[in-house]
Amino acid sequence: MDKATEEAGRPDGVAIRxxxxxxxxxxxxxxxxxxxxxRRGEVVCVIGPSGSGKSxxxxxxxxxxxxxSGSVTVAGAEVTDPDVDIDRVRRRIGMVFxxxxxxxxxxxxxxxxxxxxxxxxxxxxxxxxIGRENLARVGLTAKEDAYPAQLSGGQQQRVAIARALxxxxxxxxxxxxxxxxxxxxxxxxxxxxxxxxxxxxxxLVVTHEMSFAREVADRVVFMDDGVIVExxxxxxxxADPSHPRTRAFLNRVLDPAAARVGEVPDTGPHDARADR
Amino acid sequence: xxxxxxxxxRAIRAVQYAVLVAVLLVFVLAxxxxxxxxxxxxxxxxxxxxxxxxxxxLVNTVVYTLLGFGxxxxxxxxxxxxxxxxxxxxxxxxxxxxxxxxxxxxLLVFIALGFGVPxxxxxxxxxxxxVMLALGLVGAAYMAETIRAGIQAVxxxxxxxxxxLGMSHGRAMVSIIIPQAFRxxxxxxxxxxxxxxxxxxxxxxxxxxxxxxxxxxxGRDALxxxxxxxxxxxxxxxxxVITVPLGHLVRRLEARTAKAR
Numbered sequence: 001m002d003k004a005t006e007e008a009g010r011p012d013g014v015a016i017r018x019x020x021x022x023x024x025x026x027x028x029x030x031x032x033x034x035x036x037x038x039r040r041g042e043v044v045c046v047i048g049p050s051g052s053g054k055s056x057x058x059x060x061x062x063x064x065x066x067x068x069s070g071s072v073t074v075a076g077a078e079v080t081d082p083d084v085d086i087d088r089v090r091r092r093i094g095m096v097f098x099x100x101x102x103x104x105x106x107x108x109x110x111x112x113x114x115x116x117x118x119x120x121x122x123x124x125x126x127x128x129x130i131g132r133e134n135l136a137r138v139g140l141t142a143k144e145d146a147y148p149a150q151l152s153g154g155q156q157q158r159v160a161i162a163r164a165l166x167x168x169x170x171x172x173x174x175x176x177x178x179x180x181x182x183x184x185x186x187x188x189x190x191x192x193x194x195x196x197x198x199x200x201x202x203x204l205v206v207t208h209e210m211s212f213a214r215e216v217a218d219r220v221v222f223m224d225d226g227v228i229v230e231x232x233x234x235x236x237x238x239a240d241p242s243h244p245r246t247r248a249f250l251n252r253v254l255d256p257a258a259a260r261v262g263e264v265p266d267t268g269p270h271d272a273r274a275d276r
Numbered sequence: 277x278x279x280x281x282x283x284x285x286r287a288i289r290a291v292q293y294a295v296l297v298a299v300l301l302v303f304v305l306a307x308x309x310x311x312x313x314x315x316x317x318x319x320x321x322x323x324x325x326x327x328x329x330x331x332x333x334l335v336n337t338v339v340y341t342l343l344g345f346g347x348x349x350x351x352x353x354x355x356x357x358x359x360x361x362x363x364x365x366x367x368x369x370x371x372x373x374x375x376x377x378x379x380x381x382x383l384l385v386f387i388a389l390g391f392g393v394p395x396x397x398x399x400x401x402x403x404x405x406x407v408m409l410a411l412g413l414v415g416a417a418y419m420a421e422t423i424r425a426g427i428q429a430v431x432x433x434x435x436x437x438x439x440x441l442g443m444s445h446g447r448a449m450v451s452i453i454i455p456q457a458f459r460x461x462x463x464x465x466x467x468x469x470x471x472x473x474x475x476x477x478x479x480x481x482x483x484x485x486x487x488x489x490x491x492x493x494x495g496r497d498a499l500x501x502x503x504x505x506x507x508x509x510x511x512x513x514x515x516x517v518i519t520v521p522l523g524h525l526v527r528r529l530e531a532r533t534a535k536a537r
Contacts, residue, residue, distance in 0.1 A: 064436055091442030101437035105455050115441035118451055160437075167441060 014073075015040045015171045015202040016061055021070035023056055030056045032226035034070070038171070043203045045213035045234070048223035049249055054206045057223070058175050061204065062093045075170045091119055094164030094172040098179050100156040102148040108135065108159045109144040112166045120167065127166075134162035138192050154185030158192055171202035178209055210254055214238045222246045314504075321506040325498055329507075332487060333494035334514050340476040340490055343404060344411020345469050351412060352419030357449070359424050370420065377417035382475050386410045390482040403488060407479050415472050419465065426461035427453060466526045470519045491515060 016038040023031040030053045038044050046054045059065040061072055063079045063086050071080045077089045103111050112131035116122045122130070135141050138158035148156050157177055164172060174193065178186040190212050197203055197216050207213060213220050213234055220237040222230045222245075230243045241247045279287070358370035377385070389410045394400055401409075430453050438448035458465075477492035484493055495511030 062440060064440065087439075087442050087444050090440055093440070095437075095440035097433060097437065099431075099433050101431075101433035103434065103437070103452055103456075105459065114451055115438075115443060118447055119442040163441070 013040045014038070015042070015075065016204060017071075017073040018057070018061070019071045019073075021057070021060060021072060022068045023053070023060060023065060024068045030226055031060070031067075034226075034228060036221065036228065036231075038202060038204055040171075040202050041200045042218045043197045043201075043205065043216055044219045044221060045217040046204065046206045046221045046223060047208070047210070047213055047238075047249070047253075048229075049252075052223045053226045054223045055175050058173050058204060058206050061173060062090050062095055064095075087119075091115075091167055092170045094161075094167060094169035096157070096160050096164055096172065096174045096177045098176040100148070100153070100160045100180070102156055102160055102163070104148050107145050107147055108140065108151070111148070111159060112163050115163075116166055131162075131166050134165045135159070137165065137195075138162045139188075152185060153181045154188045157181065157189045161189075161192055161196075165196075171204070172196065174203065174205040174207065176206050176208065178207070208253065210238055210250070222249065224249065316505050316509055318502070318504045318506045321498075321502045321504045322510055324502075325507055325510055329491070329494060329510055329514060333489050333491045333511070334517075336488060336490040337473065337476050337514075338518065339404075340407045340411065340479055341469070341473045343408040344415055344476065345472050347408045347412030348415030348419055348468075348472070349465070351416035352423055353454075355416060355420035356423035356427060359420060360427060374417045374420055377414055378421075382410070382414045382478055383481070385414055386478045386481050389413075403482060403484070406482060407476070410478070411472055411475060414475065415468060418471075419468055422461050422464045422468065423457060426457035429460050430456045463526045463529045466522055466529065470522050470526075473515065473518055473522075 014037055016036070018034055018036040021031050021034040021036075022029070032053075034053075034057055036044075036057070046057065048054050056065055060067045061074055061079070063072075067080055071078060073079070074089060075092045077084055079086060079089055102108075103114070106114060109128065109131050112134060113124070113127040116127040116130060117124065132141070132144065135144055138161055140155060140158055140162070143151060143155060143159070148159070151159065161172075161177075177193070178189050181189065186209070190209060193203070193205070193212070194216050205212075205217070215234075217234045219231060220234045221228055222237055222241070222243070224245050230237055230241060230246045236242075237246065238250065241250060355370045355373060358366040359374070361367055361370075389401070389406050434452055434456065435445075435448055438452040439445070443451065476490060479488075479490055480493035480496070484490075489497065491511040491514050495507040498507030499505065
């Protein structure tokens with residue numbers, strides 16, 4: 001895709017446009033016609049029960065999964081176009097995984113520099129400088145020489161966020177970034193994501209953290225059984241859902257964990273400081 | 277006679293010691309030590325083997341082994357990647373190669389390369405090239421399967437993370453997947469090196485000049501010359517000098533891998 005077309009895709013301020021997206025795994029239809037638009041600077045949280053297709057939707061956005069039909073346009077490029085150079089599009093999309101997926105044979109800083117060097121062709125000094133800036137951003141300056149196995153889950157996930165940020169992405173995808181973490185480590189990661197949202201980063205976040213969705217998201221999308229059931233501002237979807245399926249889901253999620261979820265915003269930044 | 281379980285276990289162990297010691301004693305007393313020493317270890321003969329057994333034979337064994345291992349490792353990696361390729365013909369080629377070279381004796385490969393190829397194509401291959409090809413072709417078949425298993429043992433998320441950062445499939449393989457795979461397969465690859473060290477003895481088939489002798493050929497030559505088993509014993513010890521430390525290394529690598537998980 002040439003520069004002019006890339007620019008042309010953006011003045012409307014759209015970061016992600018998903019149209020009539022279908023995805024099947026064999027017989028199983030996981031996504032049944034999804035339409036979703038994420039504007040630049042917007043934070044959109046996708047919630048819903050497991051198996052509802054939210055992770056698959058996210059993975060279709062950077063083509064980790066190939067959509068069965070429909071179109072996905074990201075950062076001005078249509079990734080569903082068979083002629084797209086997907087590697088070029090992906091370097092503008094940061095992705096954070098549930099299982100962190102740090103490279104275990106590399107130190108924290110090397111995790112941040114390897115794609116800068118090999119993909120963006122930055123020289124070593126520049127890559128290290130940018131890597132260090134991003135480690136500082138997630139509060140892990142002291143850990144640059146640590147290997148992933150020497151870090152806690154929360155620290156690993158923050159390094160993974162810094163790794164994505166080091167590529168200067170136009171938008172970030174988060175696939176249940178806190179689901180694999182011990183409860184006491186969740187706050188640190190959410191604090192980093194919150195700061196990122198405050199800086200104006202475009203974010204599409206699949207999450208089970210309802211307090212995060214309520215407080216940080218500009219828009220919340222509730223998915224169930226491969227379709228978007230309901231979407232709107234968090235004060236409406238999370239606090240006052242109109243659809244019975246949304247209500248049933250939120251009751252299940254919020255009830256047992258209400259106490260814990262409520263205290264996350266306070267402990268998060270505090271824990272992050274103590275870590276440094 | 278009421279023995280506790282523990283007492284009984286101790287008694288059984290004591291009987292086993294006693295039997296073992298008795299057998300050893302009989303063997304030591306019955307053996308004709310003078311005869312055994314003459315046959316197996318003649319100090320005079322042993323001394324006459326040095327320093328050539330080290331400077332020529334041991335060195336050549338190591339050189340032949342490393343030549344074969346180096347070539348086999350590169351070819352094995354290529355075969356492993358072909359085996360995992362999305363393109364079916366690559367897979368078929370790789371599978372056919374592995375099945376063939378794993379299934380025929382290394383001896384046959386040496387004969388084919390040492391005598392068959394020169395006769396069929398009217399070319400004289402350099403001795404070192406022949407050794408490298410013969411050992412490497414056989415070793416590659418085993419190493420390909422080992423490396424393939426190592427690549428498949430790297431979690432799927434690693435490739436996804438690398439691709440998400442904009443790396444091509446090939447770049448991700450080189451920078452992310454293969455370095456991790458090699459860590460995983462380091463112990464089995466070292467085992468392969470030990471096997472190749474022993475297979476390098478097949479080089480004698482090719483007909484060697486004196487300065488090309490490796491340990492087995494050297495030992496056999498000296499055996500004929502001295503009418504003594506001593507050279508074989510010395511050659512055997514030399515092999516152990518190479519392989520025992522390698523085996524030790526394998527165990528240490530395995531322990532390190534186990535700890536990293």
